[in-house]
Amino acid sequence: xxxxxxxxxxxxxxxxxxxxxxxxxxxxxxxxxxxxxxxxxxxxxxxxxxxxxxxxxxxxxxxxxxxxxxxxxxxxxxxxxxxxxxxxxxxxxxxxxxxxxxxxxxxxxxxxxxxxxxxxxxxxxxxxxxxxxxxxxxxxxxxxxxxxxxxxxxxxxxxxxxxxxxxxxxxxxxxxxxxxxxxxxxxxxxxxxxxxxxxxxxxxxxxxxxxxxxxxxxxxxxxxxxxxxxxxxxxxxxxxxxxxxxxxxxxxxxxxxxxxxxxxxxxxxxxxxx
Amino acid sequence: xxxxxxxxxxxxxxxxxxxxxxxxxxxxxxxxxxxxxxxxxxxxxxxxxxxxxxxxxxxxxxxxxxxx
Numbered sequence: 001x002x003x004x005x006x007x008x009x010x011x012x013x014x015x016x017x018x019x020x021x022x023x024x025x026x027x028x029x030x031x032x033x034x035x036x037x038x039x040x041x042x043x044x045x046x047x048x049x050x051x052x053x054x055x056x057x058x059x060x061x062x063x064x065x066x067x068x069x070x071x072x073x074x075x076x077x078x079x080x081x082x083x084x085x086x087x088x089x090x091x092x093x094x095x096x097x098x099x100x101x102x103x104x105x106x107x108x109x110x111x112x113x114x115x116x117x118x119x120x121x122x123x124x125x126x127x128x129x130x131x132x133x134x135x136x137x138x139x140x141x142x143x144x145x146x147x148x149x150x151x152x153x154x155x156x157x158x159x160x161x162x163x164x165x166x167x168x169x170x171x172x173x174x175x176x177x178x179x180x181x182x183x184x185x186x187x188x189x190x191x192x193x194x195x196x197x198x199x200x201x202x203x204x205x206x207x208x209x210x211x212x213x214x215x216x217x218x219x220x221x222x223x224x225x226x227x228x229x230x231x232x233x234x235x236x237x238x239x240x241x242x243x244x245x246x247x248x249x250x251x252x253x254x255x256x257x258x259x260x261x262x263x264x265x266x267x268x269x270x271x272x273x274x
Numbered sequence: 275x276x277x278x279x280x281x282x283x284x285x286x287x288x289x290x291x292x293x294x295x296x297x298x299x300x301x302x303x304x305x306x307x308x309x310x311x312x313x314x315x316x317x318x319x320x321x322x323x324x325x326x327x328x329x330x331x332x333x334x335x336x337x338x339x340x341x342x
Contacts, residue, residue, distance in 0.1 A: 039338065
């Protein structure tokens with residue numbers, strides 16, 4: 001037997017008819033979730049969002065600038081009819097701060113959803129799992145739909161699920177690193193374990209990274225810097241749209257097993273001169 | 275009187291409602307969340323909640339961001 005299990009539990013009779021992407025009872029058209037930071041301008045962001053085909057965007061919660069009220073508002077450039085707003089707790093280093101920020105985001109927004117981040121270290125931006133699980137538990141009790149950003153650890157993901165998370169969002173690589181999925185095997189194990197949607201959050205650098213995430217069976221991919229930081233953010237957004245669709249379809253189609261040696265795809269019989 | 279507004283001291287002539295404070299600051303109440311002395315203040319209470327001397331007010335909104 002091949003040491004590589006066949007990827008693509010999808011291997012369905014009808015791979016073309018995909019199941020919808022549903023989180024906590026809400027259906028999304030796109031499996032790509034985008035961010036709203038680091039764009040060169042709000043108009044570029046709006047164009048990139050449109051090109052990405054995404055219908056969920058994550059936003060940060062910050063103090064209003066009291067002294068300078070002239071600045072444009074992010075929400076002027078997000079069509080909230082088409083885009084579901086997912087407030088995040090980016091920048092929070094304790095469970096208390098993350099819980100407080102989540103509550104503020106709920107009040108400022110239109111939903112009780114939160115992309116929960118509790119960061120454990122400034123240089124790596126790796127999550128503090130202990131605090132993350134604690135914050136998840138508290139927020140779920142308060143009625144939040146919690147989507148936690150976690151590390152690529154199947155046990156952490158399982159604990160988050162047990163704490164009531166609506167999805168698990170393991171990192172592919174450090175936030176903003178563009179390194180792609182560093183631990184493919186862990187991601188496959190998380191896929192096997194997870195009973196809630198699996199969203200690869202962070203680490204994507206280019207289209208093939210997003211495609212790989214989907215080929216591994218992720219239900220969705222969340223990215224910001226890979227699009228916003230590309231030289232042409234709008235073109236990269238479109239590339240990511242195709243990558244996510246292609247990767248998902250490849251997963252559903254069920255890939256061929258990996259083999260050590262060649263196997264010809266032309267008939268061996270009827271060769272001229274034999 | 276002074277309040278602490280988004281972490282900084284802020285001078286007011288007299289107590290006023292949160293709704294009036296937002297108007298004074300030219301902030302659209304539909305796009306922000308307000309914390310009054312560390313508790314979230316529900317939007318429908320802005321008009322009836324008085325900001326007094328020494329109160330701590332946080333006004334937040336959404337800004338661009340992906341992860342941390």
